[in-house]
Amino acid sequence: MTEIWSGFVRAIELIISLDPEVMEIAGKSLMISVTSTLLASLICLPLASLIHFNRFVGKRLLINFIQTLYSLPTVVVGLFVFVFFSRAGPLGGLDIMFTPTLMVIGQVFLILPILLGLIISALGGVDRPLIDTAFSLGASSFQAAVIILREARYAVVAAIIMGFSRAISEVGLAIMVGGNIKGFTRVLTTAISLETSKGELELSIALGIILLAIALIVNLALNRLQQR
Amino acid sequence: MARAATVRHLLKEVPFFVTKEMKKILLTFLAVTMLLTLAVGIVGCSPQPRLRVATTTSLYDTGLWSYLEPMFEEQYGVELDIICAGTGIALEYGRRGDVDVITIHSRSREEQFVAEGYGVERVPFAYNYFLIVGPADDPAGIQGMTPEDAFQTLMETQSGKLVSRGDDSGTHGKERAIWAAAGYDYETVTASGNWYIEAGRGMGPTLLMANEEQAYTLTDMGTFLSYTGKLELVPIVEEGDILLNVYSVIATNPQMHTEANFEMASNLINFLTSEEIQKIIGAYGVEQYGMQLFTPGAGVEPTG
Structure with a gap:
């Protein structure tokens, strides 16, 4: 039990002293997950609108399928990405195995279903009369989309927070396609996993607390977006 | 009939979103996404070999x-x-x-x-050499035996637990070689009971697990020494050609x-x-x- 307290103290020490290695790892974690969340959001916003506002056969089924993918284990996504991008795989020529780039790509695939599913639900929560009013007042469909997104922003931002949380907390994919290379693809979660396997429990807990601190900052920033 | 009418009504009302404009928006988003991915790719690839x-x-x-x-x-x-x-x-x-x-x-x-x-x-x-480490009181009494005899004793008496790497690693391969040298089929060993624990993890975590379980395990000397201070396990069997x-x-x-x-x-x-x-x-x-x-x-x- 003492490890938890000393881990907490260690976390504060590491943050105050701006330990260069820890800062580098934390920065990389933040950069990779923010990038992948941004990319996934850019893909999901229009895609979710398309799915939500169109009627087509199998729509319900598609949404069920998307929701099923929420349960995709991170190592399974990692495995797929690995098989595709490994040098012997179909996209091996890109030579991006064991790089932060591939970690971003993997995380985009990982959080895509959650973002897509939750944004579709978010759009579903918008009042129908509001949309009708917008159009009757002569809004173009782009203007209408903006109005709807504004109206749904609480739920949309909640979806983005969820996606970011999954991205920054996952470890299976990061180890599988990143390789946990010191100074290159090592992020907080893979560092925690390594330190735990070395029996450095105190440092592991400290890194875990730093991860939560980063998540808190990102959440606060996104919440400001929600309130606008 | 009424239902069909409603659907028709809805359909007339809905297609507002399937406009060219919407497609344009979608395409723009996709283009931006691709550009961003590319940018990340370029940043991610450092020029150094x-x-x-x-x-x-x-x-x-x-x-x-x-x-x-x-x-x-x-x-x-x-x-x-x-x-x-x-x-x-x-x-x-x-x-x-x-x-x-x-x-x-x-x-x-x-x-x-x-x-x-x-x-x-x-x-x-x-x-370096592998060694079998275990709890200091040596419950199975295998201290000083050859690795083959030690494994045989563990298997026959089941008076102590053994944590195996169980991950197809080099150390796991060595463990299987010792079982073979002791005259056992590895399948029979893994199926013989709760005393045999397959960790499925690296050497460090396996040592920590053996420590928790008060069990024996086969480890390389280097990893065991580097975990000094974190383990209560002591060397039990250190002699034997097979341990190279x-x-x-x-x-x-x-x-x-x-x-x-x-x-x-x-x-x-x-x-x-x-x-x-x-x-x-x-x-x-x-x-x-x-x-x-x-x-x-x-x-x-x-x-x-």
């Missing part, structure tokens, strides 16, 4: 690779990417061409790897790599087997643990 090494966990958990890494990087001006993995997955990375070099410790599988054309040559560069543990380095699959990579891989092999680095490997950890973690073994392969 990189050499990828997959290593068995024991050479990493002991800190040896982290110690040697900056020396090699400085000498050759290359970024060394070290991926810590068990022998099984390290060989797979090598087979697929995802790494340029592997450093592992499983002679038969290394020889097979080279014979299949995935590796260029197996170059031994260091060795040779680490080698193999450059992988030259037809899958660029010339530069292959040259750099050869540089790494020359580096590890050079007189200077051999001395450094031999001295590594001596001050901290009071004994040698690795014995330099370039050029000479001891046979027990």
Whole structure:
């Protein structure tokens, strides 16, 4: 039990002293997950609108399928990405195995279903009369989309927070396609996993607390977006 | 009828979103996304040459690779990417061409790897010994036995637990070799009861697990020493030819790599087997643990 307290103290020490290695790892974690969340959001916003506002056969089924993918284990996504991008795989020529780039790509695939599913639900929560009013007042469909997104922003931002949380907390994919290379693809979660396997429990807990601190900052920033 | 009418009504009302404008928005978003991905790709790929090494966990958990890494990087001006993995997955990375070099410790599988054309040559560069560690009170009374007899006693009496790596690693391979030498079929061992625990993890976590379970386990000397202070386990069986543990380095699959990579891989092999680095490997950890973690073994392969 003492490890938890000393881990907490260690976390504060590491943050105050701006330990260069820890800062580098934390920065990389933040950069990779923010990038992948941004990319996934850019893909999901229009895609979710398309799915939500169109009627087509199998729509319900598609949404069920998307929701099923929420349960995709991170190592399974990692495995797929690995098989595709490994040098012997179909996209091996890109030579991006064991790089932060591939970690971003993997995380985009990982959080895509959650973002897509939750944004579709978010759009579903918008009042129908509001949309009708917008159009009757002569809004173009782009203007209408903006109005709807504004109206749904609480739920949309909640979806983005969820996606970011999954991205920054996952470890299976990061180890599988990143390789946990010191100074290159090592992020907080893979560092925690390594330190735990070395029996450095105190440092592991400290890194875990730093991860939560980063998540808190990102959440606060996104919440400001929600309130606008 | 009423329902059909409603649907028709809705359909008339809904298609507002399937406009050209919407498609334009979608396409713009996709274009931006692709550009961003590209930008990330360019930022992610540094201009400095990189050499990828997959290593068995024991050479990493002991800190040896982290110690040697900056020396090699400085000498050759290359970024060394070290991926810590068990022998099984390290060989797979090598087979697929995802790494340029592997450093592992499983002679038969290394020889097979080279014979299949995935590796260029197996170059031994260091060795140490495996040992069986366990709780100080030695519940099964196997202290001082040969490894084969010790395993036999554990199997027959089941008076103590044994934690196995169970991960197809070099150490796991050695454990299976000892079972075979003791005259057991490995399948019967794994099926014989709760006393036999398959951890499925690296050497460090396996040692920590054995420590929690007050169990025996087979470990390499280097990892065991580097966990000093974190374990209550003590050496139980240390004598036996079968316990020899040779680490080698193999450059992988030259037809899958660029010339530069292959040259750099050869540089790494020359580096590890050079007189200077051999001395450094031999001295590594001596001050901290009071004994040698690795014995330099370039050029000479001891046979027990």
